[in-house]
Amino acid sequence: MSDYRSTVGQRLPLIDSMEKVSGQGTYIEDMSFPDMLYARMVRSSESHAVVEQVDFAAAAEIEGYVAGLAPGEAGTGIHFGVLPISEDETPLPAPKALHSGCIVAAVAAESERAAREAALRVEVRYSVLDPVVRPRDALRETDHPLHPTTVAGTNLHKAVDQEFGDVDGAFAEAATVASGEFRFDGINHGFTEPIGCIAVPEANGRMSLYSATQVPHYLHRALAKVLEMPMHRIRVFKPLVGGGFGGKSDPFPHEMVAALLARKTGRPVKIIFDRDEVFLNHHGRHPTEYRIRVAADGDGRLLGLDSHSRIDGGAWGSFGVVTTYYNGVLSQGPYRIPAFRYSGRRVYTNKPASGAMRGHGAVNARFALETCLDEVAEQLRLDPFDLRAQNALPPNTTTLNHLRITSTGFLECLQQVRERSGWERKFRQLPHGRGIGLGCGFYISGSALPIHRTRTPQSTVHVKIDVDGGVTIHSMAADIGQGSDTMLAQCVAEAMGVSMDRCRVFARDTDTAPLDLGSYSSRVTFMAGNAALRAGEAIRRKLHKACARLTGLRADDFLRGANETYVHRDDDSVRVPYADALREALADNGALIAKGIYRAPKLGGSFKGSGAGLSPSYSYQAFVAEVEVDEETGQVRVDKVWAAHDCGKALNRLAVEGQIEGSVHMGLGQALSEQLVFLNNGQLQNGSLLDYKIPAPPDTPEIEAIVVESNDPEGPLGAKECGEGALAPIIPAVANAIHDAVGVRMHEVPMTPERVFKALEKKRRAEEKLRAGS
Amino acid sequence: MQVPDFILRQPATLQEAITAAQEASRPPDGSHAPSAPEQGYDWLGGGTDLLCNYKWRINQRPVVIALRGVAELQSDVAGSLAAGRTLWQLENDAEIQRRYPALASTAALVASPLIRRSATLGGNLHLDTRCWHFNQTAEWRAAHRSCLKAEADQCRVLPDPGDVCVAAYCGDLAPVLIAYGAVARLHGPDGERRVPLAEYFAGDGIRRFAERRRAELMVAVEMPADAEDWRVNYRKLRLRQTFDFPEGGVAVGLQWESGNPGVIAAARIATTAYASVPLLHPEVVELLQGQLLDQDLADRAGALLESLVQPMKNTSMSPSYRRKMARVLCRRALLDCSPHSSS
Amino acid sequence: MSTSRRILRLRVNGQPREVLARDADTLLDVLREQLGLTGSKRGCDLGTCGCCTVQIDGEPQLACLTLAAEVGEREVTTVEALRDGEEFAPLQQAWAAAGASQCGFCTPGFLMTTDWLLREKPDCNREQMREALAGNLCRCTGYVKILDAVERCTRSQGACPSEK
Ligand SMILES: Cc1cc2nc3c(=O)[nH]c(=O)nc-3n(C[C@H](O)[C@H](O)[C@H](O)COP(=O)(O)OP(=O)(O)OC[C@H]3O[C@@H](n4cnc5c(N)ncnc54)[C@H](O)[C@@H]3O)c2cc1C
Ligand code: FES
Ligand code: FES
DSSP states (O other), rough: OOOOOOOOTTTOOOTTTHHHHHHHHOGGGGGOTTEEEEEEEOOOOOOOOEEEEEHHHHHHHHHHOOOEEEETTTTOOOOSSSSGGOOOOSOOOEEEETTTTEEEEEESSSSSSHHHHHHHHHHEEEEOOOOOOOOOHHOOOSSSOOOOBBBTTTTHHHHHHHEEEEEHHHHHHOOOOEEEEEOOOOOOOOSSSSEEEEEEEOOTOOOOEEEEEEEEHHHHHHHHHHHHHHHHGGGEEEOOOOOOOTTSSSOHHHHHHHHHHHHSSSSOOOOOOHHHHHHHHHHHHOEEEEEEEEOOOOOOOOEEEEEEEEOOHHHHHHHTTHHHHHHHHHGGGGBBSSSEEEEEEOOOOOOOOOOOSSSTTTTTHHHHHHHHHHHHHHTTTTOOOHHHTTTTTOOOOOOOOOOEEOOHHHHHHHHHHHHTTHHHHHHTTTTEEEEEEEEEEEEEEOOOSSSSOOOOOOOEEEEEOOOOOOOOOOOOOOOOOSSSHHHHHHHHHHHHHGGGGGEEESSSSSTTTTTTSSSSSSOOHHHHHHOOOOOOHHHHHHHHHHHHHHHHOOGGEEEETTTTEEESOOOOOOOHHHHHHHHHHTTOOOOOEEEEEEOOOOOOSSSEEEETTOOEEEEEEEEEEEEEEEETTOOOOEEEEEEEEOOOSSSBHHHHHHHHHHHHHHHHHHHHHHOOOOTTTTTBBBTTTTOOOOOGGGGGOEEEEEOOOOSSSSSSSOOOOOSSSSTTTTTHHHHHHHHHHEEEEEEEEOOOHHHHHHHHHHHHHHHHHHHHOO | OOOOOEEEEESSHHHHHHHHHHHHHHOTOOOOOOOOTTTTTTEEOOOOHHHHHHHTTTTTEEEEEEEEOOGGGGGTTTEEETOOOHHHHHHHHHHHHHHHHHHHHHHTTTSOHHHHEEEEEEETTOOOBBTTTSSSSHHHHHHHOTTTTTSSOOOSSSSSSSTTOOOOOSSHHHHHHHHHHEEEEEEEETTTEEHHHHHHHSSSSTTSSSOOOOTTTEEEOOOOOOOOGEEEEEEEOOOOSSOOSSSSSEEEEEETTTTTTEEEEEEEEEEESSSSSSSSOOHHHHHHHOBBOOOHHHHHHHHHHHHHOOOOSOOSSOHHHHHHHHHHHHHHHEEEEETTTTT | OOOOEEEEEHHHHTTTEEEEETTTHHHIIIIISSOOOOTTTOSSSSSOOOOTTETTEEEEEEESSSOOOOOOOEEEGGGTTTSBBBOOOOHHHHHHTTTTTOOOOOOOHHHHHHHHHHHHHHHOHHHHHHHHHHTTTOOOSTTHHHHHHHHTTTTTSSGGGGOO
């Protein structure tokens, strides 16, 4: 027997945490290069307009002005985008500016100050078109659609219609139907590090782009397209990234502009956005209108789900096609739903683009569903927990839309929060004004289909060991603060049976790292983690061969042992220290290298859109919130949150809890205070951290993160995602708690004091009417 | 983001400060033509309002006169609070907590603790008025072409504003100090004048003060001798527990009939964030005077206040909600004053 | 208008530093762009995130809203000085161990506020921590592990940073 002690499940600090606490960690804003220029964007004053002319004459008079970049110049009109099916962005308008504040030109100057002064003096002539601002107007025909690719002369970007099972029949036979129309405002990622990049034209003719990005690979592709250079002539480098949450997961115009300006001037060009520009760049959660009906029989068994979403895509496609699908598809769990209909419409409007944000596509739909389930439970006088438990998807099943369900810890999530929150003595029993509510969730653990059709694995990890005994790990998985570098180190160390401090992770540079698709769709632990394990195992096999040579025993009989040794499976007195095994392995051979790959299994049906929502595994959540509602003001205070999340296996408890807690915090922001507000012309009203209200420490309750482990058969060491799924459930949990507290159902998110107050007024009026009538 | 250029003056005495202001407001041609009071310079307290505005290129001036080094603004003299004291000091000063508890507790409601480290009393009282169409970046305002108070000649809040600006005054301390009956001590080239804070503010979002004199600044806020006899309370409407400016704020000050606690002998009511200046509400005072403070009286006072305030659509919450909340804020602030209330 | 500049003699992290700065430069501009002290972060530049928090004479202050020319003789301390050579401050160690940094961008600001807090209120409870940290935003952690880290450094739990 092996005496190896695993790190799995321990509380491991991030491997870069000392860098971060020392202030030495290098983020993009901290970097500079010799002879570097600073660029400043010139932004559109119009919501929808053809850019007729850009005049740099007045700007050029500013001391330090070096160059301008205007629409029409080489590369500025080349289309790119994260999804090949909607490559509708261009570095600069070609020829139209599509929202107030979008980039229309840029200037580069010797100093940041000169660039700012110059940019303010650039004169842009527009010929103005009517903006389309409201999604419902975007469905009408128009002479000036935002993009030539829209559907039938309207501003419709993507339509999805899916139906499985006998939906009408389900509703006809239902004992009860809950329904609602919901509205969700747009939400911004709100990462603390503003977006930025530096383009460096290398002396050998290559282009390097340093960028705060979560998708170096997609950025690499887009740059190649826009610069019309082969990919091998381009290098993308990702420094420490100060949060992403989906907001750094597209290739962006400013990255292209930096590269184009660098090429034009032959000098490094740096762009760092001000906070308001981060909001303009956006690509956050879609403003959404959601209509839903849920049918159940008299015992609370779900019979059918019928939903429709209209999502406001803003100016560009981004991940929007995926969002359109996810708004329906991801409602197929964690419950068994025998009949399902969904239609989704994504429209273009003259506003900052929406895109992917933590919990991508699942959050708003989840709110609608979980609120309706609460209503079903109420109508049938069932406990909300019982209702959900009896409809839970069992393990090893397939949903109507062919999602393959393997591991699930959903029932345990329910049980855990039910007990820990004291539900039994609180629900429907707290004094008026106080309430408790449940919300559940289901999320993909990595999108099984890669964005580009290719047979290349989604993740590859390289490991190298040499005479120093250190373990060098190369990957392009993007650590954006979620700790993927630490996860890679742990997986490799675990597979090799060595200590994590031997590991150094280089997951920054496309020149040295093997391909990984990046940090989105909650894929990194599952995919890159599996690849890392395999790489680590491959190199350990080489070490075992060395052990065999040293001992004359069989390589296959060696196991990982305590204190970085390899031990014989039948005789633990036969033990080879790692250092000895390594020395032997290097002899006549040189550095050991190994690689591991991950490619998702082939999954899913063959109908249109069958790829959406496919994942090698899914995460599950059950959250409870306890709230206090001030009936006179509508103010909601969340006192405590219990959040149980099935992450398969917690490789690192500290990191898993951190992801759950952070998701809950972000979800509470969307639940109660965060919203993007637009003027009638589509201009963003509140692009600042004062007016876009992220909860601060005193606004954030204690959050009890409860880790549930279902041990996924395909996950790395049993793990699956924990970074995104944990956001959605808190919002309906709060709404359901508000209902328990004061008896109103909230249909608009965020549930600001004003909206809660209005709902209460409406209820009071209805009650008065009732009293007057009787 | 970078603060646009200015020349910083750092006087050490009140007289030097006033002289610096006089120099800065002299027209560049050297003539002695009368100029607007603030033309050419701004005072700088903690800079937590001014520098944010400057970064967004809002009404910058070529000269900034820092008051940090001005000795007269740094230390209190008997019965008055120096204008240069930080809000952090006000909230943590045991003497202030004892004598003017509502002032200390309100200071602690302003902005964030980090901002309050530099934010000064003088700066808070002179905080520029705010509006969603004004507190925006230069590029935003240029796209919007919309603000009387900034560069444009129209207004997006009122359809036909004339030259009246409706930007909101959102300082938290002014209503509380008014409820205490505080008096502003101002110094200018012609020496000192004293103006009750209740009469200090007037006009619209641009003019803001009843009388603004060239090169004049606030040295201190004088607390009347009877301030401690007043029960003062302040309630603030905001979304987050920190950072956010008031969307409405109501301060009440009550004095009981002697020997008859609970019966109101005198009252003061002041609101903030509902108009371009802190407002007094004599109608509510009249309702309260001579009455026993109970739930019903507080309700009626709140209802009356609700009917009096007229917030505009220029902050993040809607005018109708802010107006309705005036009732709640007022009622709660009043009930907090009652002899049995803990605060 | 011509730019008004001056030579500033600052004391930063115990060292005298001389810089030529514009009158309008903030302390954050000078620290980051002239002194190469990039530990203090610029999250908003408008007082709304706390990422730029430094200490001036031991008290936390927002470097983005402080004019460099107004600092005068006062001692400026940035995150870089929390560490004493090889030795990390107990607070920094607690931060890492508790998982209080995820992306780490808010970390320097939180550390500078917290370092003061623990000196001032070595026995603070979680409610008091929330109040004291109300000027710092974090988007990653939900503050739970941040408060855990501070808690580890309270007097009852361990070493105070002032006793480092
Ligand atoms: C994120 C954020 C949130 C905020 N929230 C609030 C809030 O909730 N409540 C609130 O009240 N304020 C709030 N503020 C505004 C501001 O921080 C405070 O009002 C602060 O008290 C202003 O003081 P200061 O010394 O920093 O002012 P400064 O910025 O230095 O000055 C403000 C104005 O007052 C003038 N001035 C300063 N001192 C004098 C003087 N002695 N005599 C005459 N004029 C003078 C200046 O010329 C300037 O016009 C907030 C600010 C920010 C950035
Ligand atoms: S950068 Fe100073 S508070 Fe945000
Ligand atoms: S750790 Fe990312 S913002 Fe705090």
